[in-house]
Structures are given as C-alpha cells and as structure tokens.
Amino acid sequence: MLEKDDMVDLIRACAAVIEAHADELTELDSAIGDGDHGYNMKRGFEALRADADVISDKPLPDALTAAGMKLVMTVGGASGPLFGTFLMSFGKELNSGMDTAGIASAFAKATDAVAARGKSHAGQKTMLDVLYPVSKALTDGISGRAIGDVAEAAAEATIPIVATRGRASFLGERSAGHMDPGSRSSALLVRSVTDWLERRA
Amino acid sequence: MSDTGQNVGIVIVSHSPMVAEGTAQMVRQMVGGEVPLAWCGGDLDGGLGTSVEAISNAINSVWSEAGVAVLVDLGGAETNSEMAIEFMGAPKRDTIVICNAPIVEGAVMAATEASGGASLGEVVATAQELSPL
Known part of the structure; x- marks a missing residue:
C-alpha cells in the first residue's frame, strides 16, 4: 500500500522525468506535430508537483483521480484530457481491487477510456501503442522493470508507423521515421513508475 | 424554434486568442447582438493552446436552457471542450454540443441560425452543413 510520503515521492519522480525530457518531447512533437508536447506536459506535471501534498492526502484511487483532473486543467493541449482521462479512469477502476489482477484490469479499462476519449485505436501512432502493450504485459502477469522495457520497446516501435x-x-x-511523442512520454512515465517501485522494494 | 424564449448561445474555442476573438468579432458584426456569444483561446501561460477551465467559463457565461453550440479549431480544442462539457454533469451537459464545422464559417452560420430563435439541433445542423461529408 502506498503511504502519503510514497505518493508525494512518486509524483516528484514523474515530474522530474518529464522536466528532464521536456525538450526532447517538444523536439519529437516539432517533427510530426505542433511542437508543444514537452512544454504542455511540463506545465501539467509542475502543477501536479505543486499540489503533491494535497493530492497525496487522499487514498490512492482518489489521488489518481485528482491527479488526472489536475492534468486536464493545466496541460493545455490534447494530451491533458488524454493523460488525465487515463489517471481518472485508472483511479476509479482501482476501487474494485488493488491486487495484481485488479491493477491489470484497471489499467486495461483506463486504456480503453483513453481510446474512447481520443476516438482512436491501436496502430495509429498514438500513446495507445504504448498503453495497450503495457496493459497486455500486466494482464500476462509481467511485473517490475520488464514492464518498463515493454513500454520503451513499444515507443520505439511507433517510429515506422504512418500516423x-x-x-x-x-x-x-511523412510521419513515418519519427517516434510518436505521446508514446515517448507514456513510456517515460511507465518507466518512472516501475523504477520507483523497484527502488522502494 | 427554441421554446425557452432565449436564443442558443455560441462559444468559440481556438488555440489562438486572436483567432477566437477575431471570429467573435465577425459574428457580432455579421449577426448582431441577439445571440449570447463567448470566446476563449490560449493556454494558461498565454501561449497557443486551450484551457478546460477557460472553456467551462465561456460556456457558463452564455448558457441557458436553450443550449450552447461550441465551435472549435484543431485537436486539443475539441478534446478539451469535450472534457469541459463532461464536467458540467447531467442534465446540463446534454444541452451543449460541439459542432463538426470550420470555426469561422461555422460560428457565423450557427449564430445566424440561433439569432432567429432556432433550436440547438437546428443551429448545430446548420453549422455542420458546411462540413465535407
């Protein structure tokens, strides 16, 4: 079970990773998008970090929902509602159980919620191309660093896809040959969480 | 006809505050002041983008039971508008519709229809006639 200090620490870890990679994300987005992904994500995660204390006072499902809402309100681009929807749905679904199977099922439903929000599906060069493989790995019982590896490989695999x-x-x-920025940021965040869980174990 | 005695409101959401304001200006000049009209654009830092909070405020400022038609430009403007509408909760959210139409032409056509007292469905349909099938 995550204690308050753990949640604050995890939020800080994710915010630090997004901050460290903001320029890279913006560069990826400049190649095939509108070049704001890094700045937008950084603004959202800075806001999240500023509220880490209040958010972490809540039980985990409610904290995830609050964090998602924060991203929706502060990111400013389409990624706000997309990442926000993921966290809000993940939090809500975790209420039905937080064991390994419960987490895998919540992750799968949260991924479907992102697909519905973005009116998209796998294979279109979006963050779903990372979320679905991670979801499958969780359902298959994979855990720890291997999940981060799945996420990074999935992000790499978006390079040849035509959006x-x-x-x-x-x-x-012309979109082929570039990594999808939303897949990159999704993989970075999945990696942050799995690394953090390892450090804590 | 709208049976609430009020005209359907129009909200313009662009990544650029200048595009949003300019579109609103065109609506005002071409259609007049009979239609509740609001616009928003730009992210929280004043850059290009959209803000769910600003969209919610814009919708609330023109909302009546007659409803609100929302005109958006690209990607995030639509997703953020959907989010803002969802947060309104039922039944209010069912009276706010995003038009699948080009932002400038759609806003002018929707406002023209709304100024005659048309229902939300008619206003949205008129704007959407401009969309390629």
Missing part, C-alpha cells in the same frame, strides 16, 4: 490519428496524421507518409 492516422492526431496532428501527425496531417503529414501522412
């Missing part, structure tokens, strides 16, 4: 959803789809064939 058919999101701003990158305007580029058609």
Whole structure:
C-alpha cells in the first residue's frame, strides 16, 4: 500500500522525468506535430508537483483521480484530457481491487477510456501503442522493470508507423521515421513508475 | 424554434486568442447582438493552446436552457471542450454540443441560425452543413 510520503515521492519522480525530457518531447512533437508536447506536459506535471501534498492526502484511487483532473486543467493541449482521462479512469477502476489482477484490469479499462476519449485505436501512432502493450504485459502477469522495457520497446516501435490519428496524421507518409511523442512520454512515465517501485522494494 | 424564449448561445474555442476573438468579432458584426456569444483561446501561460477551465467559463457565461453550440479549431480544442462539457454533469451537459464545422464559417452560420430563435439541433445542423461529408 502506498503511504502519503510514497505518493508525494512518486509524483516528484514523474515530474522530474518529464522536466528532464521536456525538450526532447517538444523536439519529437516539432517533427510530426505542433511542437508543444514537452512544454504542455511540463506545465501539467509542475502543477501536479505543486499540489503533491494535497493530492497525496487522499487514498490512492482518489489521488489518481485528482491527479488526472489536475492534468486536464493545466496541460493545455490534447494530451491533458488524454493523460488525465487515463489517471481518472485508472483511479476509479482501482476501487474494485488493488491486487495484481485488479491493477491489470484497471489499467486495461483506463486504456480503453483513453481510446474512447481520443476516438482512436491501436496502430495509429498514438500513446495507445504504448498503453495497450503495457496493459497486455500486466494482464500476462509481467511485473517490475520488464514492464518498463515493454513500454520503451513499444515507443520505439511507433517510429515506422504512418500516423492516422492526431496532428501527425496531417503529414501522412511523412510521419513515418519519427517516434510518436505521446508514446515517448507514456513510456517515460511507465518507466518512472516501475523504477520507483523497484527502488522502494 | 427554441421554446425557452432565449436564443442558443455560441462559444468559440481556438488555440489562438486572436483567432477566437477575431471570429467573435465577425459574428457580432455579421449577426448582431441577439445571440449570447463567448470566446476563449490560449493556454494558461498565454501561449497557443486551450484551457478546460477557460472553456467551462465561456460556456457558463452564455448558457441557458436553450443550449450552447461550441465551435472549435484543431485537436486539443475539441478534446478539451469535450472534457469541459463532461464536467458540467447531467442534465446540463446534454444541452451543449460541439459542432463538426470550420470555426469561422461555422460560428457565423450557427449564430445566424440561433439569432432567429432556432433550436440547438437546428443551429448545430446548420453549422455542420458546411462540413465535407
């Protein structure tokens, strides 16, 4: 079970990773999107870090919902509602159980919620191309660092995909050859969480 | 016809405050002051983007039981508007509709329809006639 101090620490770890990679995310987004992903995510996670204390006072499901709401209100681009929807749905679904199976099931439902919010599906060069493989790995009982590896490999695998959803789809064939920025930030966050869990174990 | 005695409101959401304000200005000049009209644009730091909070405030400022038609530009403007509408909760959220239409032409057409007292469904349909099938 995550205690308050753990949650504050985890939020800080995620915010630090986003901050450290903000320029890289913006560069990826400049190649095939509108070039604001890094700045937007950084603004959202800075706001999250500023509220870490209040958010972490809540039980984990409510804390995730509050964190998602914070991202929705502060990110400013489409990634706010997308990452926010993930966290809000993940938090809500965790109320039905926080054991390994409960977490895998909540992650799967949260991924579906992102797909619904973005009117998208796997294979369109979006963050779903990281979330679905991670979801499958969790359902298959994989855990720890291996989950972070799955996420990073999945983000790499978006490079050759021709985008058919999101701003990158305007580029058609020219979107191939670049990693999807939302997949990169999703993988970074998954890696942050798995690394953090390892350090704590 | 709207049976609430009020005209449907129009909200313009762009990544750029200048586009949003300019569109609103065109609506005011071409349609007049009969339609509740609000606009918002830009992210929290004043850059290009949209803010759920600003969208919610804009919608609330023109909302009546007649409803509100929302015109958006690109990606995040639509997703953030959907989020803002969801947060309104039932039944209010069912009286706010995002139009699948180009922002400038859609806003002018929707406002023109709304100024005659048309229902929300008619206002949205008129704006959406501009969209390629």
